[in-house]
Amino acid sequence: MPEPLVKHIYTADPSAHAFAGKIYVYPSHDRETDIQFNDNGDQYDMVDYHVLSMDEVGGEVTDHGVALSAEQVPWVDKQMWAPDCAEKNGKYYFYFPARAKDGKFKMGVAVSDEPEGPFTPQPEAMKGSFSIDPAAFVDDDGEAYLYFGGLWGGQLQCYNSDGTEWDGSKQGPQEPTEGDALGPRVARLTDDMLEFAEPVREISITYQGKPVPASDHEKRFFEAAWMHKRNGKYYFSYSTGDTHLIAYATGDSPYGPFEYQGTVLTPPIGWTNHHSMVHFKGKDYLFYHDCSLSKGVDHLRSVKAKEMKFDGDKIVTMDP
Numbered sequence: 001m002p003e004p005l006v007k008h009i010y011t012a013d014p015s016a017h018a019f020a021g022k023i024y025v026y027p028s029h030d031r032e033t034d035i036q037f038n039d040n041g042d043q044y045d046m047v048d049y050h051v052l053s054m055d056e057v058g059g060e061v062t063d064h065g066v067a068l069s070a071e072q073v074p075w076v077d078k079q080m081w082a083p084d085c086a087e088k089n090g091k092y093y094f095y096f097p098a099r100a101k102d103g104k105f106k107m108g109v110a111v112s113d114e115p116e117g118p119f120t121p122q123p124e125a126m127k128g129s130f131s132i133d134p135a136a137f138v139d140d141d142g143e144a145y146l147y148f149g150g151l152w153g154g155q156l157q158c159y160n161s162d163g164t165e166w167d168g169s170k171q172g173p174q175e176p177t178e179g180d181a182l183g184p185r186v187a188r189l190t191d192d193m194l195e196f197a198e199p200v201r202e203i204s205i206t207y208q209g210k211p212v213p214a215s216d217h218e219k220r221f222f223e224a225a226w227m228h229k230r231n232g233k234y235y236f237s238y239s240t241g242d243t244h245l246i247a248y249a250t251g252d253s254p255y256g257p258f259e260y261q262g263t264v265l266t267p268p269i270g271w272t273n274h275h276s277m278v279h280f281k282g283k284d285y286l287f288y289h290d291c292s293l294s295k296g297v298d299h300l301r302s303v304k305a306k307e308m309k310f311d312g313d314k315i316v317t318m319d320p
């Protein structure tokens with residue numbers, strides 16, 4: 001089993017990128033708490049972010065220290081969950097979800113000239129943002145997109161497709177048990193990377209051409225969106241939540257639809273499964289987390305990495 005990238009702090013939800021000739025990893029920073037495990041994820045009670053970097057996978061890992069903390073962000077109350085970072089025009093944009101003072105998850109963006117931060121947050125949450133787990137993707141044509149969403153404690157079930165709040169006529173506040181599964185969301189970003197450039201759209205994940213049903217918990221989207229592009233094809237990968245898998249689906253457009261293809265990663269030690277993929281120096285790597293270092297304590301996770309293999313355009317399923 002691979003070793004954690006670092007052992008002096010707990011880290012989770014890794015978003016890995018090749019920036020400036022190195023791999024930078026943007027994880028959540030798990031911390032000790034007395035809050036008991038519950039389905040809302042209250043035990044994930046994080047207050048800041050660190051950035052990690054390395055010259056190669058398996059090499060020495062640098063912890064660049066606190067890159068952003070809750071006390072710097074006026075709208076944040078608690079729970080700084082899974083972040084991501086994108087580079088555009090020489091600046092680095094750090095996207096993060098957190099629970100705002102009204103109890104709702106929103107997403108913020110913070111900016112730096114360096115990939116490791118420190119990041120300066122915008123004073124307000126991104127307009128129209130909701131739910132959790134932002135994943136930023138800059139396409140070959142320079143357009144950038146933010147994928148996001150998470151069920152249960154991540155509150156995705158409380159919103160309609162366009163991001164308006166549930167009015168009692170459709171899904172939520174519980175995850176639907178019948179009909180089509182709720183889809184992840186995406187919006188193109190403005191040129192300055194700070195806001196949504198368009199209304200939020202719901203993404204369709206299909207299996208054999210039909211929307212994945214809400215009852216299919218081995219295939220339906222739960223959280224941990226990730227987008228990468230390979231040989232012109234868009235790969236959307238995600239966690240299935242209560243079945244603890246990383247699944248993936250492919251399509252021809254950044255907006256989908258994405259057809260389900262299979263499992264990327266089987267369940268790790270711990271409840272959550274959350275990953276990213278990065279192409280670096282001719283190889284592909286999967287970053288993920290497990291609770292091996294904390295001996296199974298669910299909210300104390302550690303980031304790990306493994307080389308990935310493709311069989312043609314299919315991802316070869318991996319065990320943690």
Ligand code: FUB
Pocket residue numbers: 012013028041044081082132133150223224272273274
């Ligand atoms: O780390 C808190 C939450 O746990 C993340 O936002 C989810 O993806 C899950 O890993």
